[in-house]
Amino acid sequence: MLTPIFRELVRATVLLAVCGAPALACEGWYDGQRWRALHEDPDSIARLVVESANQVDRVSAQPATHPRLVKVEIQSKKELPTASAEPNDNIVYVPVYRDHPGGPIRVAIGGVIIRFAKDVDARQQADWVADQGLVVISSPDALDWILVASEAGSASVELANRLHQLPEVQNASPNWWRPVSRR
Secondary structure (H helix, E strand, O other), rough: OOOOHHHHHHHHHHHHHHHHOHHHHEEEEEEOOEEEEEEEEEEHHHHEEEOOOOHHHOOOOOOOOOOOOEEEEEEHHOOOOOOOOOOOOEEEEEEEEOOOOOOOOEEEEEEEEEEEOOOOHHHHHHHHHHOOOOOEEEEOOEEEEEOHHHHHHHOHHHHHHHOOOOOOEEEEEEEOOOOOOOO
C-alpha cells in the first residue's frame, strides 16, 4: 500500500511528465480516484449568467456563492468587453478547460460534488460540512452525494481537490458544465 507522501510524490512526477516543466500552467482534478489533467484554453473564456439565491449575493462585488446557472456562453478572449461595457452583477467570466489541448470543453460553473466515505453517517456528514464552513446547495435523497457552494472557475477546482484529500471524503469533484449537441 502506498503512503500518502509517496502517492503525492508520484502524482507530482506524473504532473511534470504530463504538463512539462511549467507545471503551474497545468491543473487537474480527481475523477473518482483517478487524477485527470486540465489544460486552460488560451483562446476561450466562459461567460456565465447566474441568478443569485439571495439578495445579499446580488449586491455583492463577489460572485454569488449560491448561484443558479442560467446560461453558459463560450467566447473568444479577444471579444471580452471592457468592465464599463457590461456592468451586470449576474455575469461571471471563468476559464474554459480541456482534458487535453483541443479536447472537449469543461467549465467549472461553481459548486463541488462530494461523496462521503462509506463509514461516515448522516450526522457525521452534517457536522463535517459545518466544521468545513461549507453550505449545502443540494442533497438529493435518492443519491449518495451532496453539492456544496463554491465560486465558479479555478476556485471550484481548488476546493474539490482540497476536499478530496480529507479522510471523510470518498470523492470530490467540481460541478462541471459540458456542452452537448442534439443529434
